[in-house]
Structures are given as C-alpha cells and as structure tokens.
Amino acid sequence: MKQSLFRKKDVIELCILYIVCFMLEFMLENIKNIKINIEIVEYFLSGFARYKIPIVLLFSIVVVVYHYQFVFRKKKEIYCRILVGDTLQDIKKRYILENVTILLLNYLLFNVISIYLDIDVFKNSYLFFCFLMYILVSTSGMKNYESI
Amino acid sequence: MKNIIEININEKVYSKKKEESLSILNKFNLEVKEGEKLSIVGESGVGKTSLLNILGLIDSDFDGTYRLFGEDTLKLNEKEKAKLRNKKIGFALQESALIDSLSIEENIKLPLMYIDSKDQSFDQKEYNEMIHTIGIESILKKKPNQCSGGQRSRAVFARSIIMKPNIILSDEPTSSLDVENKEKIMNLLFKMNEKYNTTIITVTHDLEVANQHDRVIRLERSK
C-alpha cells in the first residue's frame, strides 16, 4: 500500500459511500417483502420500490463525486510520484485495482448478507457494474496531471 | 568530460486547447557535460519549464532527439524512463511540490518506494547526515502544511538528492525564500555538485542565482 494513492481515511470514506448505496439498493429491493400490515405504509413504500433503479442510480452520484474529488485532490501526489520514478500507467493500474478491491469487498458483503437472510443474491449487480464504470471513467481524469 | 545530455529540439508544440497551440523551443540544441552547472533564464512563457519537463523525461512529446547518458530516450518505454527519473534525476522544485497527506520524512523517502528490493542502496547514516546538513530534523514528523515555506523548500531539495542522482533539475528552487534560506539551498546544491560531480540545471528568473552557475543560457521567444 506504500505506493497507493489511498490513505486510511480515503478507504473509509469510499466504503461508507458504497455501503450507503448498496444498503439503499438492498432496502428498496426488499421493501416489498416487508409485512407491516399498515396499508398506507406499504402503499408509500411501494412508490419507492417502483422507482428503485432510478433512485439508486441517482443516489450513486455520490460515488462519482468521490472519484472526482479524489483524482482532483491527488493531482499533486500523482505529479510528485511521477517525478520520483513512478509512471502514470502504473498509478492508474494501482488505482483501478485498489478501487475494484474495495468495491468487490462491499459488493460481496451485501451478497453474503443476502445469502444469510435467504434473499435473492446478485440483484445489486447492475450497481456493481455502474460503480466499475465510474472507476474506469475517473481514471481517464488522471491524464491531466501528467506533466508539471 | 563527456556529454551526458545531448538534445536537439526542432519544435515543441504546447497546447492547452486545440485551437490555442503555441510553438516553443524551435531549433533548440543543448549539450551538457557531466558535473556542469548550467542555468537557464528567459522571460515567462518562453519554454523553460517545458524544457525541464523534456530533460526530466516527463514529456516526450516534441519533434527532435534527446540522448541522455548516451541513450536515445525516445526509444525508452515509460518504465525505463521512470527508472531513470528515480535513480539518476532529482527534481528540486518549489516548496509546493510535496504531498500534503504524508509527513516530511515520508515525502523525502518517496523515491525509495520505487527502487527494486534487490537494488537497495539506501544508507541510513548518510541519510541522517544529509538531514542534519539541510537542517530539517525537527520537522521530519510534521505534515507540509505545518512547516514554513523555507522548511518545505529544503524538504523538496532533500527528496531530490536522496538517491544521489547524476542530474538535479531545479525549477525556481529559491523563488519563495528569504536571502538566508536562498543561500542555504544554493550552497547545498553546489555541495552536491562538488561531492558527487552531480550535474546541476537550474531554471530561474534570479540573475544572481543564475550567475553562480558555470554557464548561463538565455531562452528567447521564437520569431
């Protein structure tokens, strides 16, 4: 991790955002299974369940913000690392790898919970691929800081 | 003494946006000998920093040839260039070139992260001596934003020499320093040159600093 752009605080921050997004997805997915026996509440919740995907994708913008600010904040570090012998390509590779590891851990965590609760697993895969896309897109932002 | 830098630039096109491209360093040739102290002066926007980027193997996007230590750098891949930067080139830049989230010591030791494990040449005794000479023992555990401008400049300088490079490229290393610190940094730079025969290339606006070098070259805007 010594060559990593991630600090402990960055990892915690990203994990919290992934957990919030996966949790939201998990809740909206399973709202219909909750039996509250108050029709008004069920009716209210059904409105959220109906728009599950747009709501979750709308909310996932926070992860885009995270990557955006991360790459922006790290531009000096990227520049310093290149000066002392790193390459942009390696920095990008490590960035993708570490990001995907953090994402995968969170994704698996929620699917293990789903298995434990005997709920359909891998329903959140679309969100996983969406986050994967965010990671790849954010990597392209690194090229701007290649030179002094 | 042999030449360690031989560069011929026909043209370097600098562009932020496609429609705003600027041609600099037209028909520029330079040879630098081992152990030479060279300073580059010139008005803003003439291409001093771009030249430093090219010499430091950060930028290879130019029309021309560049031989470093006799090797054609245009044939090197990114990894080979990075290795050269790590072992043979030191960058002494302005005080802001430090990673804020790392301590001063971690910043100084950053180049050590990129050396091969079998190629460990780090000597703790020598390191301690260098830190003592530069006078930054008291701030090693501090973060850059807890230090003064002079302390940060000295930390950047310490990072640039930790690998005992063959070339030190410095970009306005004294621009934000007071007279006392300016002298200190320049003395350290020249001491490196005396002790290890390190080639020094300094980009500066300060003629007093420039005149302390063996050779001064003035870059002029292309006509």
Add this chain to the structure above:
Amino acid sequence: MRAFKFFVNKIFLRKIVLCISVIFLMLFVNYTVFSSSRTLISSYQGSKQMQSMNPENSYVGMENVSDDEQDISEEKVQEVYKYLEKNCQYSMYHEGEMIHIPINNEITEIPITYINEEYYKLSNIELSKGKKLNFDFKFSKNAEIPVLVGNELAKDYPIGSKIKIKTGSFDKKIVLKVSGVLKKDFCYTNNRLFCSQEYQNFSIIFPVNRSVIKNANLDLLENGLYNLIILNTNKESANKVSKVIKDKLNINIEFMSREQNKAFFDDYLYSAIRFIGIIVGIILLITMSISIWNVIVSVRLMKKDFTISLLTGLSYSKLRKILYSFYTLMFSADTMIVFLIIFFDRKRAWHEKNSYGCIYGVLGLADKDWMALLIVIVVDVIVGTILVESMMYKIKKIPISLGVLQ
C-alpha cells in the same frame, strides 16, 4: 448580481459534478418528503371523510376474513336485504365496477358506483349542475334511471342525455338518464386504502332503491353487504344484523361503533405516521450526512477560488448571500422537477383514461399535491440553511493566506 454571475459561471459550474450531485441528492430528498407528505395528507383527509360517514349511533360493518366457506346465493342475499329493509336504516354502496360507453366516438371504460339513499345523504355529494339524485323510481324494463355523472363525462353526456349500458349487476341492458353533474374533482376515499382518493370526474353514480335491489345480480348485492353502515341503532341491533348475515351467508361481518371506529382510525393513522416518520427520518439523516460531506468536498476543491475571491475583496456576508442564492436556484430546480413529475403523472391518468386518477386541480395538481409541495419548500429552506451554514463554517476555517494559494 455580477459577483453571483461570476461565481456561478466561473466557479460553481466549473465543478459541474458537485452541482449535479447536490441537485440529485436534493431531488431524492424532495421526492421522499413530497411522497411521504402527500401520503399522510391524503390519509388524514381520507380518515376524516371516513369518519364523517360514521355519525352518532351508527355502526360500520367490517368483514372478518375467515377460512369458513361462504354459502352465498341470490335468494339468501335477498333475504338479508329484506331483513335490513324491515328492521334497519342502512347505507350501502358498491364501487369499482367498470362499464364501457362511447366518449368522443371512442369506447371508453368508466367506473359506475351504486349507492343507496342513506349513503347519498351521508356522503354530502355536491353538484355543479342539475338536480339532486332521485331515489323514487321503479326499476322496470323501460325505466330511465336518473343518475349523476362526473364533470368530464358531462361534456359528452349533459343533463337530460341518455346512456345505454350493460353491466354485470343486472341481466338486461338499462337506460340511464343524466339528472345532475358532480362538482369538479369530487372524490371518494378508498375504504380499504384511505390514503388513496378516487376521483369521480368520469364516474356515474347510480341510485339504489328497493326495486333496484330486487332486480340486481349477486355482484351488486354481495358487495353492498361488505360496505354496510347501520344508522340510528344500538350495538344489540347491529349485532343482530351481523348474526343474520352469518346465519344466512356464513360471512363474518363485525359492526363497529363510531367510538371504536374513531379509535381504530386514530390508531391506524398514528402507526402509519410513526412508520413513515421513522423511514423518512432515516432517509433524511443519511442524505443530509452525504450532502454535508458533499459540501465539505466542495469547499476542499474550491478552496483556492474562495481564497482568491476573499483576498480580492469579497466579504463573508456577500459570499453567504451568493451561496444562499445559488442553493435557492438549485433547490428551485429540484422543486420544479418534482412538480413536473407529479404534473406528468396526473396528465398520464388522462392520457391512459385512468378514470379514478383524472383530476382538474390547479395546474393539473390536486390540493394535496400542492400542500405536499409546500412542505417540500419548507424542508428545502431548512436543508438549504444547514448546507450553506456548514459550507460557511468550513470556508471560515480556511486561513486566508497566500499559503493556501501555493
């Protein structure tokens, strides 16, 4: 204004991801607040309407669903109605049946609601045109049944016009004659889901009297029994009705007094408010935390811009004003988006000819929609204040010095 324009164009919009994220997060907050407020407002309105149908000394029938097999036949149901006619003053209705009639030369499905005279009196139906509903008629082969029609339906079927229909409630085709037009946006509360209001702009209100009951099919008669209210009676008589229905049809219908009913509704509504409150509270807490994080990130990324502006003469109070104006702009965009979602949702009801959902309202929105939007604006003001003040707090913590710029 110049400083505001400069900040928007040169600073905020340059970090477009941050602006979009605020808009998205606040859209989520606005939708959540809107949706919960509207559900609670319509539930409250619904419970009030339901309670108004339950005057002093009246008993509302509620089915106790059991596994016992029901023994329903037309003959036995008629006997129950005979008992009711003889011994009680009762209100009944049957809603939800759909019929097909030509509207604008196009066959359209519309709802028909059957109500008896007592129900008509209880529900305070207001008319925009025509006469009150007449229950004094004989249901015969050539009879023209006087009906009320919804405001939109009246455009094709004005007062005096006739509608020929075939419904599942009667064996033969019947002719309806429009005698009155319901007031715009008149609605009934769905008694099974009283946060849902059924608008009657496309409906037909059909009067039910003794002769109608005699000629009706099981469909109308049986459903009518599930919506019984016994009026001006006591617990004993209500229990007797319950026993008759049980004995004849094996259906368990329990009659609840006004007090029991009120307690039930109050308890039901309280539980709903509590649940929805907790859910919305959690959502708001999480979204607010993320929004505050977003604010901190924004300050981190725009630190240099703020510092330069403050060094060149911008005061904190002016910066605060700029931030409030900018957030007002973004929150207004969000409120507008929520308005458009609701607007097109209401429009869709007209387009899809969803009869119960078609309303006129002000700008196409129902009163409860407007009330919920008002709550959204209040929440936006609170949330906006919290976000701007958090941002100002973070900005004030930046030491304004050249060091920041280096």
